[in-house]
Amino acid sequence: MRTILMRFYVFSITGGNSQMSDSVSTATVPADEGKKLAGNGILWLFAIGQLGWSMLSGIISNWLVYYYQPGESLLSQGQQLFITQGAVFVGLTVIGLITASGRIFDAFTDPWIASKSDRCRHRLGRRVPFLRYAPIPFGAATVLIFISPVGEVSWVNNLFLLVMVLCFYLAMTCYCTPYNALIPELGRTQKQRINVSTFISTTYFFGTAFAYLVPNIAAVFAPDFGITNAFRLTIGILAVVAVVCMLVPSFAINEHEYAVTTPSETPTFKSLVKTFRNHEFRTFVGSDVLYWIALTMFQTGLPFYITELMGLSDSMTFPLFALMTILSFAFYLPVNVLAKRLGKKKLVVFAFFFFTLAFAITTCVGWFGVPGVAWGVIVAVLASIPMAILGIIPQAVVADIAEADAIQTGEKREGMFYAARTFAFKLGQSLAMLLFTSIALIGSGGMGYRLTAVFAAVFCLLGAIVFTRYHEDKIMGIISENFRERTNR
Helix, strand or coil: CHHHHHHHHHHHHCCCCHHHHHHHHCCCCCCCCCCCCCCHHHHHHHHHHHHHHHHHHHHHHHHHHHHHCCCHHHHHCCCCCCCCCCEEECCEEHHHHHHHHHHHHHHHHHHHHHHHHHCCCECCECCHHHHHHCHHHHHHHHHHHCCCCCCCCCHHHHHHHHHHHHHHHHHHHHHHHHHHHHHHHHCCCHHHHHHHHHHHHHHHHHHHHHHHCHHHHHHHHHHHHHHHHHHHHHHHHHHHHHHHHHHHHHHHCCHHHHCCCCCCCCCHHHHHHHHHCCHHHHHHHHHHHHHHHHHHHHHHHHHHHHHHHCCCCHHHHHHHHHHHHHHHHHCHHHHHHHHHHHCHHHHHHHHHHHHHHHHHHHCCCCCCCCCHHHHHHHHHHHHHHHHHHHCCHHHHHHHHHHHHHHHHHCCCCHHHHHHHHHHHHHHHHHHHHHHHHHHCCCCCCCHHHHHHHHHHHHHHHHHHHHHCCCCHHHHHHHHHHHHHHHHHC
């Protein structure tokens, strides 16, 4: 059964080209001769790192706005206000400006850290030193974001939150950018690549699920500590767990055994320019930016959709996400069967359209006399299908583009490719946070929250249209031809 599944994975990554699939799936010699091929045990140890950082990222993505710009549901539980509320500048909110500033700062530090990693000469390698030293600051910043120096609304809290958000995103960049750069280095064959993409998508879902547990765990502590301190205590506990998980790859994996650790000599800006000169990469990034605008607006809005529109407790966030995740896993095998027949590109476009449908339906939750729980189940079921597709394929697409570029240019810049991707989509996330926090204030009776779902649907639809211009056959043709040349030597 395991062999069959792996064949499905190989077919998905090769885009359904049967001739290409046969040549790639039988590859045993990696592009970097002399290095070990990482087995599934090593890839799972690597994936544990994603469990940790996705937990911290999920806490900020899901609960930062909910905590600092609370709706009526959370206020009724005794949640305090710490930062300036309402629009303060051309319809923009303080929390929106802070979160957007953090994302913009994060976007511009990505290429810098990527270049530092690509050019690193540390005894542990190019990536592992960052994975070892970044987790503790990453976890500490996550906790401090939810601790305000002043116990009431104050400009001091505004400033402190801004500083902590910037620290959080810098620490996240220091970990995630080198971490992502290891994906094509550990997954040097197509089979490995789809395996590592599948493994990290699995741990990503679990990490995000743990993040959704914040209100459930906080409810246990709330009677003794109050809802505000209960949130803080919960986040502190999860942060410790996350830090331990993030440290696992740095101590369990010897980078020198599996990856080329020769530093790049290309300066940061020049490397970034070279990366964006790749036409297929620009197309992918364009669609990715639009998708992440949509997803960030939806993800930020989910607690509000559940509490303000569906009329449910915020503790329902976790079971609904768990349902979505379980169903997504169930679709993994069908996704790989369809990828074999339709190709990776077509499947991603389909996922975009399906997410658009899920976002559009979210605008109607709470209407037509349908119970809130039923609405939650409908949205979870619809979202699970594109989650299964987009949880695996996009990371592998970047790895394919990076490999094809290395073949053509002779320079390995995996870190910069992943950094350039995150540079772009984080700018999109910045826009999403500004839009969400401002649009949410429009109208009354939850109308603003409904409008955020409308915007999410529109951006996702645009992402689908852009991705139709990605030339998958060209990229896979370069990889396949290089493989044939190496095997014929």
